[in-house]
Every structure is written in C-alpha cells, then in structure tokens.
Amino acid sequence: MVIAIFALGALAGASGLLLGFAAIRFKVEGNPMVEKIDAVLPQTQCGQCGYAGCRPYAEAIAAGEAEINLCPPGGANGVAALADLLGRDPPPLNADDGLEKPKLVAVIDEQSCIGCTLCIQACPVDAILGAAKHMHTVIARECTGCELCVAPCPVDCIHMTPVAETITTWKWTYPGVAVRAAA
Amino acid sequence: MSRLFPFHGGLKTVRHKTESNALPIEPGPLPRRLVVPLRQHMGNVAKPSVQPGDRVLKGQMIGQADGYISAAVHAPSSGVVAVVEPRPVPHPSGLADLCVIIETDGEDRWIEREPVDYRRLHPSDLRNLIRNAGVVGLGGAVFPSAVKLNPGGHCERVDALILNGAECEPWITCDDRIMRERAADIVAGLAIMAHLLEPREVLIGIEDDKPEAIAAMTAACAGTGYAVRAVPTRYPSGSVKQLIFLLTGREIPEQGLPLDIGVQCFNVATAYTVHRAIVHGEPVLSRIVTVTGHVHRPRNIDVLLGTSFADLVTQCGGYRDGVERLIMGGPMMGFALHNDDVPVTKATNCILAASVEQLTPEQPAMPCIRCGACVDACPANLLPQQLYWFARAKEFDKARDHHLFSCIECGCCSYVCPSHIPLVQYYRYAKNEIWAREQEKEKAELARQRHQARQERLEREKQEREAKLRQKAPPRTAAETGTETTDGVG
Numbered sequence: 171m172v173i174a175i176f177a178l179g180a181l182a183g184a185s186g187l188l189l190g191f192a193a194i195r196f197k198v199e200g201n202p203m204v205e206k207i208d209a210v211l212p213q214t215q216c217g218q219c220g221y222a223g224c225r226p227y228a229e230a231i232a233a234g235e236a237e238i239n240l241c242p243p244g245g246a247n248g249v250a251a252l253a254d255l256l257g258r259d260p261p262p263l264n265a266d267d268g269l270e271k272p273k274l275v276a277v278i279d280e281q282s283c284i285g286c287t288l289c290i291q292a293c294p295v296d297a298i299l300g301a302a303k304h305m306h307t308v309i310a311r312e313c314t315g316c317e318l319c320v321a322p323c324p325v326d327c328i329h330m331t332p333v334a335e336t337i338t339t340w341k342w343t344y345p346g347v348a349v350r351a352a353a
Numbered sequence: 354m355s356r357l358f359p360f361h362g363g364l365k366t367v368r369h370k371t372e373s374n375a376l377p378i379e380p381g382p383l384p385r386r387l388v389v390p391l392r393q394h395m396g397n398v399a400k401p402s403v404q405p406g407d408r409v410l411k412g413q414m415i416g417q418a419d420g421y422i423s424a425a426v427h428a429p430s431s432g433v434v435a436v437v438e439p440r441p442v443p444h445p446s447g448l449a450d451l452c453v454i455i456e457t458d459g460e461d462r463w464i465e466r467e468p469v470d471y472r473r474l475h476p477s478d479l480r481n482l483i484r485n486a487g488v489v490g491l492g493g494a495v496f497p498s499a500v501k502l503n504p505g506g507h508c509e510r511v512d513a514l515i516l517n518g519a520e521c522e523p524w525i526t527c528d529d530r531i532m533r534e535r536a537a538d539i540v541a542g543l544a545i546m547a548h549l550l551e552p553r554e555v556l557i558g559i560e561d562d563k564p565e566a567i568a569a570m571t572a573a574c575a576g577t578g579y580a581v582r583a584v585p586t587r588y589p590s591g592s593v594k595q596l597i598f599l600l601t602g603r604e605i606p607e608q609g610l611p612l613d614i615g616v617q618c619f620n621v622a623t624a625y626t627v628h629r630a631i632v633h634g635e636p637v638l639s640r641i642v643t644v645t646g647h648v649h650r651p652r653n654i655d656v657l658l659g660t661s662f663a664d665l666v667t668q669c670g671g672y673r674d675g676v677e678r679l680i681m682g683g684p685m686m687g688f689a690l691h692n693d694d695v696p697v698t699k700a701t702n703c704i705l706a707a708s709v710e711q712l713t714p715e716q717p718a719m720p721c722i723r724c725g726a727c728v729d730a731c732p733a734n735l736l737p738q739q740l741y742w743f744a745r746a747k748e749f750d751k752a753r754d755h756h757l758f759s760c761i762e763c764g765c766c767s768y769v770c771p772s773h774i775p776l777v778q779y780y781r782y783a784k785n786e787i788w789a790r791e792q793e794k795e796k797a798e799l800a801r802q803r804h805q806a807r808q809e810r811l812e813r814e815k816q817e818r819e820a821k822l823r824q825k826a827p828p829r830t831a832a833e834t835g836t837e838t839t840d841g842v843g
Contacts, residue, residue, distance in 0.1 A: 212793075213798070215800065296803055337450045339789075340444075340448055342445070345779055
C-alpha cells in the first residue's frame with residue numbers, strides 16, 4: 171500500500187516536472203492558427219474586411235472575434251477554404267464588405283500624374299514606383315488590385331482595369347455538358 | 354534484345370492513313386504575308402529582335418530565346434517586317450499572341466548560312482547552335498531540344514536514345530512521309546543527337562502499319578548500329594512514356610523526366626531539323642504538315658511557318674461540303690480551331706477538316722455506370738473513374754493524390770466511355786485549376802512578403818525619426834512630429 175502510493179506519487183511528480191519543463195522549453199510564440207488562416211487569405215491587404223490587412227484579420231478570426239465571410243477578394247472559394255480549415259459550415263460572402271470581382275490591376279495615367287507620392291504611401295505592397303514630382307507607375311506583376319491607391323490620388327489618374335486573359339493564363343472550363351438522367 | 358514490352362490499355366483505332374500518305378511531300382506556297390508567332394515552343398516567349406520596317410532575310414533571327422527553356426524564332430522568308438503585334442494563333446482559346454508579321458518580297462533570299470562540323474565543337478557550343486536554330490520537338494509538344502540534349506545532372510550515362518516514328522494518331526502521316534523521303538537526313542540528325550548524349554544504344558520505334566517507312570529507315574541505318582524496331586499499331590504508342598516502356602520496359606517516375614531513367618526520346622522530324630541546322634546551317638523555318646480529312650486533295654506539305662491554315666487548305670483543293678470542324682493535331686489529342694485564319698507553327702503537325710461522319714458523334718453525357726472500361730483502356734495505369742469523380746466534385750487535392758498529373762490526355766478513356774462522358778475535359782479542367790491556384794498562392798506569398806517588408810520599413814523609419822528627435826532636443830517634453838516629409842520611394 172505505502173509502496174504503491176509512493177511509486178505513483180513519484181511518477182506523478184516526475185511527470186509534472188517533465189511537463190513543466192516542456193511548457194517552458196517548447197513554448198509556442200503566438201497562435202499557430204493565425205499562420206494557417208493567414209496562408210489561406212489572398213494577401214491583397216485591401217482592408218475591405220475592416221481590419222488593417224490580411225494578418226490582423228487572420229488574428230481576429232483565430233481569436234474568434236471575426237466571421238470568416240468578410241473577405242471579398244478571397245470570394246466564395248476563400249470562404250470555403252477557411253470553413254474547411256476551421257471545421258465550420260461555409261456562410262455566404264458578406265455583401266456589406268464588397269462583392270467578389272474579377273482580378274483587377276491599377277493603372278496610372280502617366281500623362282496626368284503630378285508626382286505627389288500619395289499613392290506610393292497608400293500602396294500596401296510597395297508596387298508603385300516613382301519619386302516626388304516624378305511620374306509614378308504601377309508594377310503590374312506585384313499589384314494586388316486592392317484599390318487603396320485610387321482614393322488618395324488628387325487628380326484621379328489611377329484606374330482599376332481587369333487583368334486581361336492571355337494564352338498563358340487561359341484555362342479549360344468546367345465541362346458544361348448537362349448530365350441526362352437515365353430513362 | 355529485340356523484346357517489346359506492351360503497355361497496359363490503349364486502343365485499336367480506325368486508321369485513316371491512306372487518305373494522305375500516298376502522295377510525296379509537296380512544297381508549300383510562299384504567301385505574301387507571314388504571321389510568325391514568337392511563342393512556338395514550351396517555355397518563355399521569344400524576345401522580338403526586329404522592328405517594323407526592318408528588312409529581313411530568310412533564316413534571320415527575329416526572336417531571341419529568353420531564358421533556358423525557350424527557343425529562337427526566324428524569318429521563314431525574306432521581306433519587310435510590317436508590324437509586331439498580337440494576332441490569333443492556333444490555340445484552343447482562340448486568343449491572340451505576339452507575332453511578327455512579315456510582308457514577303459518573293460525573292461526568298463537566304464541569310465549567309467554557316468554549316469559546321471559538329472565533331473569539332475564543344476558539346477555546349479553545339480547545344481547553343483541548336484538552341485539558336487530554334488529546334489524544338491516537332492511531335493507536337495514543342496519542347497526546346499537543346500535542353501533535352503543536355504544529360505548533365507540527371508543520370509550517369511544515357512542508356513537509350515529513342516527516335517519516335519510511331520505516329521499513332523489515326524489521321525496524321527507527316528512523320529511517315531518524312532521517314533520515307535528523308536531517311537538519310539533523319540539518321541544524320543540522329544547521329545548528332547547521339548554525339549551529344551553518348552547513349553549505349555539508339556532505337557527507332559515505328560508502328561508496323563508503315564512498312565515503307567520502316568524499310569527506308571532500316572536502309573538508312575545500315576552500318577550505324579542504330580536499331581529500327583517495328584512496334585504494334587496500338588494507340589498511343591507514339592506517346593513518349595508509352596514508347597519508352599514499349600521499347601525498354603522502363604517507366605518514367607511520376608513528375609520525372611525520361612533522362613532520370615537514362616532514356617531520351619525525340620521525334621523523327623526533330624532529328625531532321627537538327628541535321629539541317631548543323632550540317633546546312635539552316636534554322637527551323639518550315640515543317641511538314643498533314644492536311645487531311647474533308648478536303649479535296651489530302652496530302653503532306655512542307656510549309657513555311659507563319660503560312661495561314663486557309664492557304665494550305667486552298668492548296669489541297671479546298672474544303673469538301675459538310676466540314677463540321679477544323680482540328681489541329683489528330684482527332685484524339687488535337688483541339689478544335691475557332692477559324693482557319695491562323696498561322697502554322699512548329700506544333701502544327703496536322704490540319705484535319707472533320708465532317709460529321711468523321712467526328713465521334715457528340716452525345717449528351719449520361720451518368721457513369723462504373724463499368725470500368727476506362728480503367729482497362731488507360732495506358733498510364735490510372736483510375737480514370739476516380740479522377741472523374743474528384744475533378745467533377747472539384748476535389749483537386751484528391752485528384753492529385755490519384756496521380757492526375759500522370760495523365761497524358763490521350764483520350765482513350767473518353768473514347769471507350771459508354772456514357773459519353775468527356776473525361777479528358779474534366780482532367781484538363783482540374784489540371785488548369787490546380788496550376789492556377791498554385792500561381793495565385795505564389796502571388797499571395799509575394800504580396801505577403803512585400804507587405805511585411807513594408808511594415809518593417811515603416812516601423813524602422815519611425816524609430817529612426819524618434820531617435821533623431823530625441824538627440825536634437827533632449828530635455829524638452831513631447832517631440833513634435835509631422836515636420837518631416839515622407840520620401841515614399843519603395
């Protein structure tokens with residue numbers, strides 16, 4: 171009896187020490203869920219969800235403070251991916267934050283640009299090139315289509331244009347053949 | 354050693370070779386205007402090296418190879434560059450791509466050609482010559498040949514160099530004719546390839562429904578040690594993976610290359626162009642195209658690249674009544690064109706004008722009855738039925754786990770499906786969707802990194818500013834801000 175109590179007590183003590191040590195030694199910084207959610211988000215950094223970028227939104231979702239249907243650039247596919255990740259049912263996209271749009275890219279009308287640098291300061295991914303009193307231009311490859319540069323422009327010379335389909339981006343579509351019910 | 358290793362599945366298709374293989378190869382027209390696409394190969398589009406108004410000679414480079422996987426493009430005839438702009442090209446989308454449009458002068462004047470003795474060249478110089486001559490795989494995949502002729506890093510020694518003369522598509526005969534008529538040149542080109550790859554053995558695979566081609570190639574190979582192998586006529590024996598298995602019994606690992614198992618495979622017409630490029634100094638300016646189906650005089654034509662499909666059909670006597678669809682490539686793996694005003698490219702092996710009777714009637718797809726006929730027909734040993742369910746349900750991860758990317762899109766499964774389900778269309782859709790999502794992921798990752806870098810930069814600048822202010826006015830209360838201007842340059 172005494173031996174059993176002693177043995178179990180020793181075992182419990184040893185396990186407790188081990189777990190305590192592991193908790194300090196292998197402490198995880200931050201919420202690992204945030205990384206996973208952030209990886210699913212489209213990284214447009216547009217703020218349409220009401221947060222200051224994709225990562226803050228990911229943190230809010232992980233903390234349970236935000237719904238998963240606030241991201242228009244991610245669209246229905248994005249909501250479905252988040253629902254899959256979090257094991258929930260996918261809600262429809264929240265239309266208040268904006269609608270799903272085709273991919274856009276910002277284009278600066280270089281004739282009208284006055285070189286004020288306001289758009290450069292607004293761009294969340296540094297995709298606009300230029301300097302004060304010099305013409306600016308968008309690096310199309312790096313533009314996420316967030317539209318954050320459009321509003322600050324004092325001369326309205328930035329327009330969002332749909333990304334044109336080329337031979338290399340063209341895709342085979344889903345076979346649109348109606349399945350006929352067997353007679 | 355002459356054992357063959359039959360692959361699983363495949364089809365006995367109805368042959369339509371005799372329609373076009375009786376007549377010798379005919380030279381094509383010299384059109385007034387050539388529309389030469391700058392993307393006639395896999396990889397990066399060639400960089401245009403001419404401007405509108407430039408005078409070009411036949412064989413002059415008009416597009417430079419851009420990057421390792423790319424190929425050069427040349428002027429197929431002499432004339433003046435009219436414009437460099439996107440034009441419709443033969444592609445299932447019907448979209449436009451960058452082309453150089455040349456107004457020919459009718460003189461067909463050559464640039465100075467520089468034949469070389471390949472035995473005296475360093476292998477890398479020889480590969481460079483092949484690359485600059487615009488040599489790509491003419492079987493239809495148009496992969497730059499210079500890349501495939503570099504064995505470095507893949508295997509210690511190349512065991513087998515295989516020349517593909519199988520030509521399994523039911524209507525195409527361009528390889529048949531080139532083997533019959535230009536066998537010596539093909540074998541000379543093969544010798545250059547063998548010089549670069551130093552294989553243990555060289556095999557030439559030809560389907561046994563082409564006895565004349567087999568005879569011609571056997572005669573040309575006399576004394577070289579190259580072995581001509583007649584393979585059974587069974588679609589798709591002309592597909593790289595299937596032909597390699599057929600001749601060597603070896604399978605290419607998933608996502609791997611033939612060189613990983615010490616084998617390399619080229620089309621017969623590619624060997625011919627290698628010979629022309631090195632021994633005659635002539636870049637790839639033309640290719641042999643089978644024009645067949647519902648035209649008045651089906652035949653093979655040696656066509657200048659950039660000639661419009663319509664001109665070729667005219668040379669073959671025009672369309673007969675009742676043409677339903679124009680197909681580039683064969684009926685099994687080709688695709689329908691939106692119209693015939695598109696230029697011939699290095700990938701154009703066949704123009705098939707199909708009538709209603711020649712097409713498999715398009716019947717509405719019915720539900721899958723799980724008969725398993727597709728599994729029996731699949732030459733890649735896949736489970737087409739499973740892939741179909743996953744592609745249809747857009748479960749792309751599962752489709753990938755079931756080796757979607759090992760599918761060669763040969764069309765055997767669709768052909769045998771009693772429910773007429775367009776299976777290959779589903780696989781193409783799933784593949785495209787997976788690639789597009791991967792690209793989107795990459796783009797998102799780039800945006801994430803750039804955003805993070807920007808946040809860090811802004812934070813750093815803020816701290817520097819504060820440090821400066823503290824240094825300037827240490828004892829005062831709150832630092833005034835807002836005096837600095839942001840430089841703003843990224």
